[in-house]
Amino acid sequence: METPSFRTMLSVFGRIGLLSFGGPAAQIALMHRELVDDRQWLSEAQFLRALSFCMLLPGPEAMQLATYSGWRMRGVPGGLLAGLLFVLPGAAVVLGLAVAYGAYGNVPLAQSLFLGVKATVVIIVIEALIKLSKRALHSPARWVIAALSFLGIFAFGLPFPLIIALAALYGFVTADRTAQADVAPPPQTNTARTVALWAVIWLLPVALLYAVQPGLLGDIALFFSKLAIVTFGGAYAVLAYMTQAVVGEFNWLTTPEMMDGLGLAETTPGPLILVTEFVGYLAAYKAGGVGAGILGAIVTLWVTFAPCFLWIFAGAPYIDRLATQPRLSAALSCVTAAVVGVILNLTLWFSAHVFFGQVQTLRSGPIDTIVPIVGSLNLTAITLAVLAGVLLLWRRWNLPLVLVLMATLGAITAVL
Template sequence: MTVEAPHDVIPFRQAVRAWFGISLQTFGGPAGQIAVMQRTLVEERRWIGQQRFNHALNYCMLLPGPEAQQLAVYVGWLLNGTRGGLVAGTLFVLPGMLALLALSAVYVLWQDTSVVVALFAGIGPAVLAVVAQAVIRVARRSLTHPLFVAFLGAYRDPGTLNPWAGALLGALLTTWVTFVPCFLFIFLGAPYVEKLRHNAAVSAALTGITAAVVGVIAGLALYFAEHTLFGRTFVFDQGPFHLRLPDPATISPVASAVTVAALVMTFVLKWPMLRILGICALLGLATVLLSRP
């Protein structure tokens, strides 16, 4: 069976530009990444319908590996065939890989992460807003980092290689074994999954997966909130309940203020994600630098 679409649903160059724009907004883990594709491809550009987007997402949730990248490959294949899937999947990974390589190199060279920590102090609340938005978007529409570790590990123990060569090789190898199999899963399985799209029984079963997706994203949002806004947690153990809860006494006023600003920019002002991330990163940098003696 061929995996090629009969023709480009949209012009290929236009699709490449769109996937590049999406790749620059892949923050917040799978939840935020799926939300970006939902907003860009379904709501703004209307290149793919909501039902078909959900069908692809449900299939990708069944596969091992990074489901957001698999979804990008699937939608890219639907829009422009194999070359569309290759471009979408590659662009989806490339910016994040380069960013992590750069951050890893900064850490290895200077061993001083104060600036990076300051930037992420602002980006964390912005990501929390992104994930919260993802919960709302996916729920409303649907119910009808290992690279850094590999780089540092290979740098510390490169064997007979130069430490930088070993670090780069370790990071690239991790990226390869994590993301390359996704292309095979989609190109081999998507044609059969598309044939089942109008099968009522299969569609009903896959729809149940969407509910699980919403639950996973909601759990991720709570995790982000707990570790972004609070400095410490405690275990609540009472009868059948065994919960890890944030300690209210350790709430961070700065993180809370930046989070409120990020939520306003996301839900009220509806600013683009890159603008929100940039402003929040600057806010985090400013607050950390101003707090220094």
């Protein structure tokens, strides 16, 4: 196959970036059609090996798959082109929505609109939980891992990175190693140079920002850099950890604001992890206005996506080898099972804050859980969530359409 020109890649990956709605499954299907079926830029085997590799990595697998595809065709420049085009359209939309939210989010009409959005977000997370459970919980051991992960984060407040590390370690240690094959790796000197270069590109601005501006922007850069390392299992999994930190530890946002951000990110193209941009903007906006908010958004985008290029450019030459490593596959399988428990915790967390006006924390020894106040039950929110569930899970309506409809119904109920 003839190597495509940068102009052709700009057109194809630009279209993918603009049309990448619907979460990673829809985005991956779109790329498969464009890159494998229509243009044969990648073979079926290459595409599937790359997808498996990207699922092993922290960060958005669809964005990293696009980056790998560009790298496969035109090296590092092609990878940068493909990865940036996958992210930038959605990032521009999320920034515009975040600016509008910062200005008008506390207006009563806007709050009514977001009641329907929050109700829909609960159903979105439930749908993600169902899909991931079917894929991940295929043995009693995986069910146990999911249950322990849920108890660890829901009842004992264990950090998300610790839960992921323990699950990966268990999978790595207990894996069947008989299927391992021997595939020669690329020269390690090239890998070391790539890692060093992209580590500097990623972390040097963070270090400089933290040294010059050790306040909020520095904290944002440091926190989201840490987050970029542990975003296994997709955005829904890391939302629990992010909510725990930005709401409970830093007090940058409230839980309703986090849910509003997730609802907005669901309506945009690009990876769902762009919700971090909303968080970065709103945290900085509260401290210093629109200008500070834009800086917060830029910093968040940088530390969220620069690591993705590091993982791909350093790891892409190893894809054929990694595909033969059963220990890594087993570690990923256990991490995915643990993520089921984490997302279950996220589901209960969001449901409690949407369906009840008041939620209290119950502490008893090492156990620390949330308990809603029954008298604060919001029947309107429950009704909207049931309707959203019917439309999304049964009727299979398009997600952006359901979000718009639920937001409209939320506003209507406020004036009745």
